[in-house]
Amino acid sequence: MIREVAEVARVEDAALTRAAQAGEIAALGLLLERHRAGMRAVALSILGPGADADDVMQDAALTALRRIGDVRDPGAVGAWLRMIVRNASRSLLRNAVATRPVDDLQLPSTAAGPEQWLEQNAMRDWVWEALEELSPVLRMPVVLRHFTTGVTAYEQIARACGVPVGTVRSRLSQGRAKLAAALAATADAPHANVEERVRASRIEARETLDAAESGHFGKLLTERWSPEVALLRGNDRVGGRDVLVRAMDNDIEDGVRQSLVHAVAGRSLSIWEMDIINPAFDPEHCPPSVAWLMTLDDAGRVHRLRLFHPRPVQVLESLPVVESVM
Incomplete structure (x- = not known):
């Protein structure tokens, strides 16, 4: 019985993942909701309760949006999402600058950096259209954090923008929230290439x-x-x-x-x-x-x-x- 339930869940995950890869944001939202508890459990096990765990969960949602097209085994998307959280949590602890997928999920190489993720992702133009809806003070930290290769740590963003680290955390939190709203608002708008x-x-x-x-x-x-x-x-x-x-x-x-x-x-x-x-x-x-x-x-x-x-x-x-x- 347990095996049958797991197989049904795998089939449903696979269907939602393929829909999300085709550009259906609602499907991605359902995937994140289905696996939110498991993702948060990973974050809490590494970081404990608090703002850092919340930040990692927000980061993971944006990473999933950018890179859902990278998933080769749609039925294993839950493990992929949890690994994103695990990598982000460990990176935060050691003050590293970027999360990386793991080999055991057989994801394509990201050696070319975030730009390759954008070019491979069918939703890349939509994401950038939504980013343009953010105010300049929110847009710069979000872009540095999620789309550069070498200016992604909070301390680096703080130095680059000339603000305290606490301000960076606050602006990233606000930026991610506003980006989610902007994504919904621009879903049907024309998107530049x-x-x-x-x-x-x-x-x-x-x-x-x-x-x-x-x-x-x-x-x-x-x-x-x-x-x-x-x-x-x-x-x-x-x-x-x-x-x-x-x-x-x-x-x-x-x-x-x-x-x-x-x-x-x-x-x-x-x-x-x-x-x-x-x-x-x-x-x-x-x-x-x-x-x-x-x-x-x-x-x-x-x-x-x-x-x-x-x-x-x-x-x-x-x-x-x-x-x-x-």
Whole structure:
């Protein structure tokens, strides 16, 4: 009898999973409700009761939304959901930056990062349409947390946005709640093609780096970025176009190069994650990576830029600001 009940549950899970993979949000909601108790039990067993367990449950729901298309065995979706919670809980404990699927569920590789999840997920355009409904102060933490590869820990998001960790937690909680409402409100709305937008953003990033290396960074900024562009550190303005050009020119002259690793692109913000290649004679000239966090104006031009180093190195206090912003 127990085996028969389990088989019925497996068949029902499989049907709901396939429906969710086809874009039926109601089916995904039913799956989360069916397995909520088991998911929460996993979170509580690792984290104990409290805000962290609640955060992990919210994270797991968004992860399921993004990655339901990855499930190869629809009947085993319950184990997949619990593993998402387990990974997220353990990551929170060790302050890691991202959850990863496990091999024993035979999920496809996510080595290409969150962008691949979006491109494979039939609901990706809908998710991004809903993200655009969030306010800028909520949108940035949610996008960093769930769609970048290297700026996802609470402490990193706090440093990037120039706010306390507690504020990040609060904004993520509000953002996820509002995102759920926005998803329902935009279900039938036309959705832009995110894959095309990301592809265009990648091209723009490479053209920007090429312009810098050829000495035309300033020209490109004049042609493509807002004339009121501001460089921010946290919430503080540290300069404009001249500071950006001077800093980039200094880095190029010193032999520093950047290589695009990952791009996130929406109507109102873009993020370029770069590896930094330092010259052999000065391997610690700059930190090993940098994220360009760009807020766009109504014309799609970069209006505000934050340059965030996920893994900073010790920088000499004597260095002027313009030589360390990149």
